[in-house]
Amino acid sequence: MDGPILVETRRFGDARGAFSETYSARDFAACGLTTEFVQDNFSISQPAGTLRGLHFQSQPEPQAKLVRVLSGRVLDVAVDLRRASPTYGQYVAVELSAEAGNQLYVPVGFAHGFCTLEPDCAVAYKVSGYYAPASDKGLAWDDPDVGIRWTLPAGGPVLSDKDSRQPRLRDLPDYF
Numbered sequence: 001m002d003g004p005i006l007v008e009t010r011r012f013g014d015a016r017g018a019f020s021e022t023y024s025a026r027d028f029a030a031c032g033l034t035t036e037f038v039q040d041n042f043s044i045s046q047p048a049g050t051l052r053g054l055h056f057q058s059q060p061e062p063q064a065k066l067v068r069v070l071s072g073r074v075l076d077v078a079v080d081l082r083r084a085s086p087t088y089g090q091y092v093a094v095e096l097s098a099e100a101g102n103q104l105y106v107p108v109g110f111a112h113g114f115c116t117l118e119p120d121c122a123v124a125y126k127v128s129g130y131y132a133p134a135s136d137k138g139l140a141w142d143d144p145d146v147g148i149r150w151t152l153p154a155g156g157p158v159l160s161d162k163d164s165r166q167p168r169l170r171d172l173p174d175y176f
């Protein structure tokens with residue numbers, strides 16, 4: 001899909017553990033990723049099966065995101081909301097983990113969310129627009145028209161009240 005980018009950075013391991021440069025404006029630009037980030041976010045989720053999303057910010061403060069996992073494993077998902085896109089309504093899903101040290105770049109025009117695959121997952125992500133509550137929008141995690149194949153616990157996901165009642169794709173205005 002045109003848009004999201006899976007980022008793999010070098011990891012230097014030794015007897016103490018490992019070191020990585022997780023972000024470099026110069027090296028990312030050399031790969032065509034020139035987004036300027038203005039805010040860092042962090043969330044920690046205790047229960048496995050915590051599902052945060054799907055979220056995005058509409059104009060005038062849209063956000064591209066660079067997501068990575070500091071501890072644990074998550075299934076990270078981006079849904080294409082760009083009306084003119086040939087992949088409108090389709091999604092990408094990738095397992096991000098502290099162990100793999102991989103990251104997902106989610107461009108403006110995508111809803112983003114993740115579901116934790118084990119307890120005590122810490123997620124850090126850069127965003128290219130400041131938090132703007134009035135622009136904070138969402139998409140239903142279980143929208144049948146999108147059909148995301150989440151890995152969920154038997155009792156279902158742990159959701160915020162907000163995420164338990166997000167609109168379906170067919171009810172969203174043309175934000176992008």
Ligand SMILES: Cc1cn([C@H]2C[C@H](O)[C@@H](COP(=O)(O)OP(=O)(O)O[C@H]3O[C@H](C)C(=O)[C@H](O)[C@H]3O)O2)c(=O)[nH]c1=O
Nearest residue numbers: 041043052053054055056065112113114130131132160
């Ligand atoms: C996003 C955000 C939230 N907040 C405050 C607002 C609430 O009082 C509290 C929790 O917010 P929320 O329930 O929206 O947090 P998440 O469900 O983790 O939302 C995030 O999860 C998914 C995965 C995303 O991609 C978004 O970046 C983001 O929306 O933090 C702030 O003060 N600044 C912020 O940038």
